[in-house]
Amino acid sequence: MYEEELLYLRSRGMAPVGQLGLHPYLGAGLPANLTDHLDKYRLGFHGGVPTQAPFGHGFPGDYLKPPPQCGGFPTPGLPGGKPDPRIKARLENENLWNQFNKFGTEMIITKLGRRMFPTVKMSASGLEPNTKYYVLMDIVPADDSRYKFQGKEWVVAGKAEPHMPGRLYIHPDSPASGAQWMRHPISFQKLKLTNNNLDQQGHIILNSMHKYQPRIHIVAAPDLVSLHWAPFNTFNFPQTCFMAVTAYQNERITQLKIDNNPFAKGFRENGQLRSKKRAGGTSPQTGEMTAAPPEKSSEADDATLDKRARLNSVDSGDLDVSDIEDRPASSMSVEKDPSDEKVDVESPPTPPPPFLPPPLIIKSEVEETPTSLVSPLMSAASMMAAAVAETRKSHTPPTILADPRAHEVNMLSPAAIRPCLPSPTYSTGLHGSIPAGLPGGSLPYPYLYYSHMMSPYLLSRAPQLHPAPLDKAAAAARDMYGYPTYLRSPPGHHSSLSATPSRPAPIHPYSYAIPHQVPANL
DNA sequence: TCAACTATCACGTTTGAAGGGT
DNA sequence: AACCCTTCAAACGTGATAGTTG
Numbered sequence: 001m002y003e004e005e006l007l008y009l010r011s012r013g014m015a016p017v018g019q020l021g022l023h024p025y026l027g028a029g030l031p032a033n034l035t036d037h038l039d040k041y042r043l044g045f046h047g048g049v050p051t052q053a054p055f056g057h058g059f060p061g062d063y064l065k066p067p068p069q070c071g072g073f074p075t076p077g078l079p080g081g082k083p084d085p086r087i088k089a090r091l092e093n094e095n096l097w098n099q100f101n102k103f104g105t106e107m108i109i110t111k112l113g114r115r116m117f118p119t120v121k122m123s124a125s126g127l128e129p130n131t132k133y134y135v136l137m138d139i140v141p142a143d144d145s146r147y148k149f150q151g152k153e154w155v156v157a158g159k160a161e162p163h164m165p166g167r168l169y170i171h172p173d174s175p176a177s178g179a180q181w182m183r184h185p186i187s188f189q190k191l192k193l194t195n196n197n198l199d200q201q202g203h204i205i206l207n208s209m210h211k212y213q214p215r216i217h218i219v220a221a222p223d224l225v226s227l228h229w230a231p232f233n234t235f236n237f238p239q240t241c242f243m244a245v246t247a248y249q250n251e252r253i254t255q256l257k258i259d260n261n262p263f264a265k266g267f268r269e270n271g272q273l274r275s276k277k278r279a280g281g282t283s284p285q286t287g288e289m290t291a292a293p294p295e296k297s298s299e300a301d302d303a304t305l306d307k308r309a310r311l312n313s314v315d316s317g318d319l320d321v322s323d324i325e326d327r328p329a330s331s332m333s334v335e336k337d338p339s340d341e342k343v344d345v346e347s348p349p350t351p352p353p354p355f356l357p358p359p360l361i362i363k364s365e366v367e368e369t370p371t372s373l374v375s376p377l378m379s380a381a382s383m384m385a386a387a388v389a390e391t392r393k394s395h396t397p398p399t400i401l402a403d404p405r406a407h408e409v410n411m412l413s414p415a416a417i418r419p420c421l422p423s424p425t426y427s428t429g430l431h432g433s434i435p436a437g438l439p440g441g442s443l444p445y446p447y448l449y450y451s452h453m454m455s456p457y458l459l460s461r462a463p464q465l466h467p468a469p470l471d472k473a474a475a476a477a478r479d480m481y482g483y484p485t486y487l488r489s490p491p492g493h494h495s496s497l498s499a500t501p502s503r504p505a506p507i508h509p510y511s512y513a514i515p516h517q518v519p520a521n522l
Numbered sequence: 523t524c525a526a527c528t529a530t531c532a533c534g535t536t537t538g539a540a541g542g543g544t
Numbered sequence: 545a546a547c548c549c550t551t552c553a554a555a556c557g558t559g560a561t562a563g564t565t566g
Contacts, residue, residue: 108559111528115557148525195527208526246527247559254559263558266533 082231086126087218089235092185093121096260097239103252104154105242107212113192113203117261120214120240121187127178132222134230135171135181137188139204142211142241149249157209164197164205168217175222188214195246206244213241 091097096118097105108114120137127133141163148157169191173180194203206212213236221230248254258267 117558258559261558263535263556264533265535265558267559 083233084126084128084220084231087233088125089122089216089218089233090125091120091122091237091240092187093118094237094239097237099260100253100256101239101241103250103256105240106245106248106250106253107193107206107242108248109193109195109206109208109244109246111194111196113194113196113199113201115189115192116214116242117257119187119189119191120216120237121185121189122216122235122237123185124178124181124218127182127218128220129177129179129182131178131220132175133178133181134174134217134219134221134224134227135186136174136217136219137169137171137191137214138167138217139193139206139212139214142213145211146207147209147211147243152250154243154249160210161207163207163210167202167204169202169204181218186216193244195244208244208246211241211243213238 100118107116124135141160144160145156146158146160147154149155169188171186171188172190173186192201192203193206194201195206195208196203197205199205215234215236217232217234219227219230219232221227243249248257258264
């Protein structure tokens, strides 16, 4: 099916010409020395570049560093077009981020996933109003160090753990027209962070006590297939850098969260929990905080505006309603988030944490946008391919699954929803034995994880998900990959190119195959 | 012993269904 | 019948805390 997709897209000039037979997500330029590349990756070192492709930067597992001298953009022959220099991004809740950044932002990560607060909320400009864009977010290590909180500040405590690579969060409104994206701020409120390496929920996996930098990618692509070679712009905002923690270390950060996060209202000074705590005599020192807790945070304001937005929004009917809260209808005209001014914190008595970008130069608008050479999706997929190659010690081309059906340019391809690696090559992506307890011994889609399916909107538009059969035996039946047989393609829907059975959609609430009649362009 | 991690708790917010009014 | 508004309960998101782990 990928082959057909590729041929079709090439016929329309939407895909690069190259050797046929490569999985579209893997692109055309895989590193020649996969083993070496993978080892570097696992060691957390990504300075090395593959010999055949200028992947000097941009792997999701890459820690952040200045863009290479590439001048930015893909060399001829590489997939991916030039980024659009007109596209600009601005951090909407910049003031709030600055408040946190002043003390060293911490983000809680939990096994089940925790939202970010503050959330990354940006507005885009310069998009082509009628072009479809995907907006993605990933989080990359900011450096290769592990930290500990000692004496009220963060200090380096050793070398970083290997980063679990490449999960991309696709904004649930994707794809949408440039006009739609520019109409409202783009919020990543629903993105969750986890420290569970086996996470199957599609959350972004981070290591505790490590420093990270979120990145936003705006990709001009009408569908998931062309996403991989479409032109893209990458933005990162230095003040959104944060430390992943399992428990807050800096009580100033705790206080800022309590004061600004509406969900933590119960912990404010007038809250019962706070009162109880005070009665217990364990209240944190808040004397350093000069500001009274704001009545409403920026997020709370958003929530307030949410209902208005739902009523007023005239062109959001196709967008995920659950996310509209982030984009109040009038918010684009609001000069400044008033709540951002409510938190006013004195300068810290201790020097800023060492991971803060010194000095703090805040760019409200990122001009030199691109930091990646390669599409984030493609680079993630390349990494996965490298892992596979390493594991299998073989250069057997990936199996291409056939899907004999008609293609429609603006239709969401079911191929795009299938697992990134063709079966069975993605049964494992790591060295050593297969983790116990995983279906078929496979890692849970370890790298790219097909973050495409992380769009609840797309999921909600998939009315033909396979329901689990009532028959217990049938429900329990597993195929050679350990996946439920009821998820497999119906009889007659066979692969013409693969000897192995077509891999079913992974068992994941967001990862079911979407029927090909579901339009991708909303 | 201790730092890091996890499960659980109580609270506030969000969400969406249900019902009534216009 | 269609829309709007209110109410309410369940689900969800929080930081705090005590216990567990390595």
